[in-house]
Amino acid sequence: MLRKCLIANRGEIAVRILRACRELGVRTVAVYSEVDADARHVHLADEAVALGGAAPSESYLNADRLIAAALATGCDCVHPGYGFLSEVETFAEAVIAAGLVWVGPPPDAIRRMGVKTEARALIQKAGVPLAPGFQSDAADDAAFLTAAGQIGYPVMVKAAGGGGGKGIRVVYDPAALAESLAAARREALHAFGDPRVYLEKFIERARHIEIQVFGDSHGNIVHLFERECSAQRRHQKVIEESPSPLLTPELRVDMGAAAVEAARAVGYVNAGTVEFIAAASGEYYFLEMNTRLQVEHPVTELVAGLDLVKLQFAVAAGEALPFTQADLMQRGHAIEARLYAEDPRAGFLPATGVLLRFLPPTGLGVRVDSGVESGDAITIHYDPMIAKIIVHDSTRAGAIRRLDAALRETTLIGTTTNLGFLRALVNHPAFAASEIDTNFIERHLDELLPSDDLPLPDAALIAVALSDLSSGRTAGSAQAANDAPGDPWALADGFRLGRGGTP
Amino acid sequence: MQKTYVYNGRTVMIDLAPLPDGRWRAQIDGREHIVTVRPLPDGGVTLTLDGERRTVYVERAGADRLAALDGIVYTLSPPEVRGGRRRGVRPGANELTAQMPGQIREVLVSEEQAVARGQTILLLEAMKMEIRAAAPADGVVTRLLVKAGDVVERGQRLAEIRPDEGTEDGA
Incomplete structure (x- = not known):
């Protein structure tokens, strides 16, 4: 069993991992950059180590400092969370070389799945469906043009060393291929230091279905069913759910088995996700494998009734999975919405600010994973996600209503958020009908942007005016300090509880 | 007492008066509400007007007032700001x-x-x-x-x- 863990991350995922450690009796060491000294993940940890400046390179991306902190505090394991160094195999290797347990997949599996062209070759050998494509390090543009013609337009030009949707170009016309190849190579070189690109058939009206897999060090690999993440904006997931209304029981068994084969092909251990693109016809193709815990893992936890983070620690400690595939089942329906500090009306550019008041929703079947609370700041340095709001109910329709109610109950003052956008998406008829494909948001953006001129409810105006009266300092009028009869919030007789009609 | 704010570029006015029974009378744009006000321990306030209860949270950001109701934040600004750049002013071409x-x-x-x-x-x-x-x-x-x-x-x-x-x- 593991005793003490360094959590090499921040924000909601660090908090999530800390809580799992507490339940397991594993002591925790948080790390923080100079702007995170008072962050929630630091407060919750048993010990905390300052890493350095706010820039990720000086803190959460600094492998040497992280390993030094783990050794100095007597940790026996490191959990990387997601993002930052979670899929950097050299960091995983360095952790292991320092005599620490890496709570994640083998470094070799991270490396082999990280190079997309290598992953495609591996997957093909394992018999997992691949979108028709073309890859060759030696081919010239003429060879790419011939290949694209054989695949059939539209085709995607993708970066071999890439991921996360970066550098992808869709080409509809042979005449545009050469230019797209050149641009994709430039972008790939800039973003990943690797100019190699490959072609893949572009599936129109595609759905994003991913399968959660889990392996142990005794050779067992199971899948924990699917998540559908088709509601995306520029390859960034917005809403995730499980089960996917698209999958028939047969397709689910099929894709689950394919995902397990993909994981087996790289000797996978611990939590991973195999992503597929599915066409409305039911054909599906391997997209990529994410060799880490995903942001949207709570959706699977609620439906499968498992704690994936605790399972990660058990498997990392060498234990066998406590179940077989036959023991697993899906129960009810779960949906996650990602609450971001961003301005949907300004092209979704990130926003910052101090959370003057953040009251997350609560109640039956409502789970909120967040790393911030009232008074905390959303800064320019890190991801703008404020919270994940996850609901669970027995049916999909019930889960949709529960999510809408939870979003409505969310109070967040102090930064611009996508809350109104999320509610519009959840209430869109296409969402209820499960007709959302990966380009739906872009095509229907007009219907999803909240109005920039909502009528002002009288209750909001009354509350503001009352609060100005209570403070004596007012935005409303210069003489208000004189004409306020006192402090209605706490002092004025006319305002006290228990007077008048208020019991 | 009367208060004036700017909401989305429009001027909004409210007239508030305490009543002897502890409630408040609010007049907004020709509408009148008799309002029961219950401050909440967490800083919010529950207003009962026309038989309906609404819980509102109000925070300040500089001169602006931010009111959250049912997941939506409404920004009310003072009628004018002296000696400062107004929010939303378009940058000059230069x-x-x-x-x-x-x-x-x-x-x-x-x-x-x-x-x-x-x-x-x-x-x-x-x-x-x-x-x-x-x-x-x-x-x-x-x-x-x-x-x-x-x-x-x-x-x-x-x-x-x-x-x-x-x-x-x-x-």
């Missing part, structure tokens, strides 16, 4: 402002340099996202107000550019 809060990653031009419309003046980075700030018109960079590494707010002025004569829109 200045470049930050489209988002962030850190200046790189400044690609120098003062007195001639630039073409659309040319990248600097790169702004926030939360793993990078955006280009481009020259709004052909012209000359007269002032650079930031340098690499500076942290800027949304709407902050980054550079001043003197447009070439005759190249502005409509000229």
Whole structure:
């Protein structure tokens, strides 16, 4: 069993991992950059180590400092969370070389799945469906043009060393291929230091279905069913759910088995996700494998009734999975919405600010994973996600209503958020009908942007005016300090509880 | 007592008066409500008006008042701000402002340099996202107000550019 863990991350995922450690009796060491000294993940940890400046390179991306902190505090394991160094195999290797347990997949599996062209070759050998494509390090543009013609337009030009949707170009016309190849190579070189690109058939009206897999060090690999993440904006997931209304029981068994084969092909251990693109016809193709815990893992936890983070620690400690595939089942329906500090009306550019008041929703079947609370700041340095709001109910329709109610109950003052956008998406008829494909948001953006001129409810105006009266300092009028009869919030007789009609 | 605010560019007025029974009378745009007010321990307030209960949270950001109700935040501003730049004022044609809060990653031009419309003046980075700030018109960079590494707010002025004569829109 593991005793003490360094959590090499921040924000909601660090908090999530800390809580799992507490339940397991594993002591925790948080790390923080100079702007995170008072962050929630630091407060919750048993010990905390300052890493350095706010820039990720000086803190959460600094492998040497992280390993030094783990050794100095007597940790026996490191959990990387997601993002930052979670899929950097050299960091995983360095952790292991320092005599620490890496709570994640083998470094070799991270490396082999990280190079997309290598992953495609591996997957093909394992018999997992691949979108028709073309890859060759030696081919010239003429060879790419011939290949694209054989695949059939539209085709995607993708970066071999890439991921996360970066550098992808869709080409509809042979005449545009050469230019797209050149641009994709430039972008790939800039973003990943690797100019190699490959072609893949572009599936129109595609759905994003991913399968959660889990392996142990005794050779067992199971899948924990699917998540559908088709509601995306520029390859960034917005809403995730499980089960996917698209999958028939047969397709689910099929894709689950394919995902397990993909994981087996790289000797996978611990939590991973195999992503597929599915066409409305039911054909599906391997997209990529994410060799880490995903942001949207709570959706699977609620439906499968498992704690994936605790399972990660058990498997990392060498234990066998406590179940077989036959023991697993899906129960009810779960949906996650990602609450971001961003301005949907300004092209979704990130926003910052101090959370003057953040009251997350609560109640039956409502789970909120967040790393911030009232008074905390959303800064320019890190991801703008404020919270994940996850609901669970027995049916999909019930889960949709529960999510809408939870979003409505969310109070967040102090930064611009996508809350109104999320509610519009959840209430869109296409969402209820499960007709959302990966380009739906872009095509229907007009219907999803909240109005920039909502009528002002009288209750909001009354509350503001009352609060100005209570403070004596007012935005409303210069003489208000004189004409306020006192402090209605706490002092004025006319305002006290228990007077008048208020019991 | 009367209060005046600006909401989405429009002036809104409210007249509030305490009643002997502890309730309040609110008059807004010809509508009258008799309001029961219950402050909550967490700083919010539950108002009962016309038989319906609504819980509102109000916070201040400078002179602005932010009221949250049912997942939506309404911003009320004072009727006028003396000696300050009003929010939402459009930048002049000769200045470049930050489209988002962030850190200046790189400044690609120098003062007195001639630039073409659309040319990248600097790169702004926030939360793993990078955006280009481009020259709004052909012209000359007269002032650079930031340098690499500076942290800027949304709407902050980054550079001043003197447009070439005759190249502005409509000229």
